[in-house]
Amino acid sequence: MxxxxxxxxxxxxxxxxxxxxxxxxxxxxxxxxxxxxxxxxxxxxxxxxxxxxxxxxxxxxxxxxxxxxxxxxxxxxxxxxxxxxxxxxxxxxxxxxxxxxxxxxxxxxxERGEFTQRAFLGGRLDLTQAEAVMDLIEAKADRTFDVAMGQLEGKLSEKIRDIRKDLMDILVNLTVNIDYPDEDIEIVTYEKLNAALKSAAQKVRTLLDSARTGRIISEGLKVAIIGKPNVGKSSLMNNLLRESRAIVTDIPGTTRDTIQEKLSVKGIPVLLTDTAGIRETEDRIENIGIQRSKASFNEADLVIFMLDSTRPLSGEDEEIIPHVDPSRAVAVLNKVDKGQVITSDQIRERLPGVELIEASMTEETGLEAIEDAIVRRVYQGEVSMSSDSMVTNARQSDFLSKTEKHLRDALRLTDLGEPLEIIELDVQEAYENLGSIIGESVSDDILNEVFSRFCLGK
Structure with a gap:
């Protein structure tokens, strides 16, 4: 072709x-x-x-x-x-x-992606760089663009190649010791082999640790706003969007279905869902919306649990609280400008460890803190915000996981003192899996899958 x-x-x-x-x-x-x-x-x-x-x-x-x-x-x-x-x-x-x-x-x-496929086959781009081309085209936020540009410049590829070089050095030493045991060569000790494998495995783990953050930066952080009716969920969505997207009234149950919008929060792509207020109701249509709300916050990367600070905790609040995971939630006490009945200590007692923010949607206070909480959720201290060599898709992550498994298996065999021939097999598999990430050893099926994502003309 x-x-x-x-x-x-x-x-x-x-x-x-x-x-x-x-x-x-x-x-x-x-x-x-x-x-x-x-x-x-x-x-x-x-x-x-x-x-x-x-x-x-x-x-x-x-x-x-x-x-x-x-x-x-x-x-x-x-x-x-x-x-x-x-x-x-x-x-x-x-x-x-x-x-x-x-x-x-x-x-x-x-065909789809055929121009970029030819760039790959012609040696101008490796496979991670080719994938970055589509990420650049689809970027909806600054951070997504920056990470994709880093990949296009070869920063992830460089790290993969560095690890492959380490593994090639190990393979060369293993092969020489296996095939020429009587020659005057440096003998591979299990202690040296263990150290070299651990070093390579740690580098792979560092890249894998970036995969969750990279996936979010590439695809967007899923954020669900939950709470009982009339606590300010739609007002929060409108404030974050800087526009009136959701209907805001003092009538409970105004939002009867989930409303979803894409936005950029400090350069991070976010998929924001305003959910129907969760409560007991006889309204069949509102009930459908409530079921969709529950599904949305179960699938979310971050849940923003909103409460009306001017009223005591109600039965509707109590019904939601057991479903809120403090490790992936932010509790927002809204309407603090109107006098608080619920205190921060009460919420912390019910949801130990949850991040808590006091806010007023009418006064537009607390929004900066909510945006900061969204950004922290993306990075979680795992990678630097300036890092531009993140793993950004499932294909890359899958091959890194396979690489790590083979290196762990090689380490286990080394600790057991198994023959070098057996250890060599796992190291070779790890080397080949890394090659699949950058396209140096990759099947036609994988290539077809990668380039089928592209639009015509690219």
Whole structure:
């Protein structure tokens, strides 16, 4: 398939100032020359120089669009192949018509992620860098973008390669000692082997510790706001969003279903859910919303449990409290500007260890503390906020987990004094699993799965 010349629209569909069609492959320039006409009938394209002209249908000479084109000779291109980009007017019709001519002139439609796949196969990107391209495109928050950019620059790959080098050194020493035991070589002692394996295993563990944080930064922290009706849940959502998204009244039960919104909190992507107030009710529709609320806070990374500080704990509060896990919850005492009946000590007694914030949604106090609590929940002291070499997806995490298991097995065998040949097998498996993360030893099935996530044209 790499011998084909491929083409696709690389900008989003819809109206805009510019829309770009990308062509990549050995015949990219030949395809363009069949349909591109410069003023005065001049021919030829200079490398990496934007050229003005028109896209013309060769069948009838009809002008399809007025364009700017650039030709980039490989291998110093995104795909490492010859690449042409046609800058059309950004409407659906000119892009569609131009692409049809490109395909009729010898290119075929690119598959999802095929341009980036060619960049990977051409050696320009490794697999973690290729995955970072899609993360950059999908980034909805600053921190997501920063981490993805770090991966694209190869910072995670560098750490993986460092560990692979350590394992290769171990494998070389094991092989020499197994195959040439009588030669004048440094003998691998179990003590030295144990130290080397522990060092590698600790580096893998450090990367695995970043996986939860990396997943949240990539996908978003799931935050559910829970509490009985009319405690200020919808007001909190509106304040965090800086807009009136949820209906706010003094009538209990206004929110009858879960409301979900995406936002950025200090650079962290957050998936915020405002839940229906949890209480006993005969209203069948409200009951459905309450069941969805319970499901939402069971799935949440962080629960914000809101209470009305102007009233004593009610039966509805008491029904919720047993379901709140203090280790993944923040309790917010709302309406403190109106006089407190519930004290912080009462809540701490009922939910030992819970983080507690006093707030007023009408006065917009306590919001900064709530946002800080969300940010702390992401990092949890596990990784530095400045770290840009995090593990950000399940595929990377899965192979790291397999690597750690094989290293732990190798350590156990070393402690038992088992033959070096047996220990070598686990070290080799660990080495191969790390190679799968960066794509140095990876199956076609994994490649297809990775690049199927991409949009057309990338």
């Amino acid at each position: 790499m011998e084909d010349t491929i083409a696709a629209i690389s900008t989003p569909f819809g109206e805009g100032g510019i829309g770009i069609i990308r062509i990549s492959g050995e015949d990219a320039l030949l395809v363009l020359e069949k349909i591109f006409r410069r003023p005065g009938g001049r021919r030829g394209m200079e490398d990496r120089k934007m050229t003005y002209g028109h896209i013309v249908d060769p069948a009838d000479g009809k002008v399809v669009d007025e364009v700017l084109c650039v030709y980039m000779k490989g291998p110093k291109t995104y795909t490492t192949e010859d690449v042409v980009e046609i800058n059309c007017h950004g409407g659906i019709v000119p892009l569609r018509r131009t692409l049809e001519l490109v395909l009729r002139s010898g290119a075929r439609s690119a």
